[in-house]
Amino acid sequence: MIIMRYPDGHKEAVHQRILETASEALRSRGLAGVSIPGLMKSVGLTHGGFYAHFEDRDDLVAQAVRAAGAATAAGAFGDSLTLKETLSRYLSKAHVEHPGEGCVVAALGTDGTRQAPRVRGAFAEVARGLIRxxxxxxxxxTSGRAPSDEALRLASTMVGAVVLARLVDDEALGERILRSARASASE
Amino acid sequence: MIIMRYPDGHKEAVHQRILETASEALRSRGLAGVSIPGLMKSVGLTHGGFYAHFEDRDDLVAQAVRAAGAATAAGAFGDSLTLKETLSRYLSKAHVEHPGEGCVVAALGTDGTRQAPRVRGAFAEVARGLIRxxxxxxxxxTSGRAPSDEALRLASTMVGAVVLARLVDDEALGERILRSARASASE
DNA sequence: GGTATCTCATGATGATCATCATACTATGGC
DNA sequence: GCCATAGTATGATGATCATCATGAGATACC
Known part of the structure; x- marks a missing residue:
């Protein structure tokens, strides 16, 4: 029997709050732009309690990457959406302008390769999930089969378009990049 | 009249050596994975001399990003190469496996957006240059005209393919991603 | 050969970080 | 109302960092 000294589910709720805050912050400010003290402060706590919730920083980052991937799967790739609807969400100005709530591959992808194995593994799974x-x-x-060339190419175009649209620092050019990528799916 | 106390061009040579080492190291280890002390050590000097060559860290990073962009322009996009040859270089296993010598957009692109204005500007210029x-x-x-939809889409596909191929952590899948992107240009 | 000075080295400063040891506090069970 | 304890806070540790002040060494001009 478990004895609870804090309200039922308190710890789980805090854990979830840390995770969601981290997931957003990491995509917004980058893997190196989020510190444990800063993160905990923005959750309303101090840095000390962190290690009651996560093994270490990499544990948090790996979980945050997976959580971000799951959110994108449920959002832009939601079951009820058509391909066209998915593209108009993924390849949107809103996605480009709000990386914190967007695809973690487009937000942190080039850094994922360089992380510790646990974090790297999370990125790899999310990337393969994106292709799926x-x-x-x-x-x-055809959900079970190996990904088609068309799927691989489209996934590449989608990720690359968001990365480039963010990087060019030119709103009009950014929108043309997104439009060209959206159009490419209907070939 | 300039009085030289060290061999002619000594400082410029060192400056260049720091820049090239940094350009490779940044693409290999990430924007946050390269420190001034570590960089100077790998050049064979100590950290103190750094500020005789660069205003500050961001100055170095911005120059290194531009240098990397220029190297890619002269390499995979060399004047004498056809589109097909460019694609077989950019979308190659070698490029995926050696980010330190490859395209800086594919290596650091998702982090470029979050950097200080000087560095951000360098990334934006390189990204626009890549599209050009x-x-x-x-x-x-048509070198003078605005980029075509086809160019924008192909640039997106190229960048995205290399990012994804690196991230999936599955050699066979990575090669299929590259192949699908190479094939997409001949449509 | 002497010397002025360019280039680099040494060392310090203050900041930030991940992590951990320990102390506090609020809570549910009695 | 009291107590055991889960959850959080405080504070410390050792490491690393960017940056700068200052000093030493090397070299080209005289």
């Missing part, structure tokens, strides 16, 4: 999601949008019935 | 280079490969005579 694109494949599923292309043809609903 | 793709456009030039597509049609040699």
């Amino acid at each position: 999601l694109v494949q599923a949008k292309l043809e609903r019935k | 280079l793709v456009q030039a490969k597509l049609e040699r005579k």
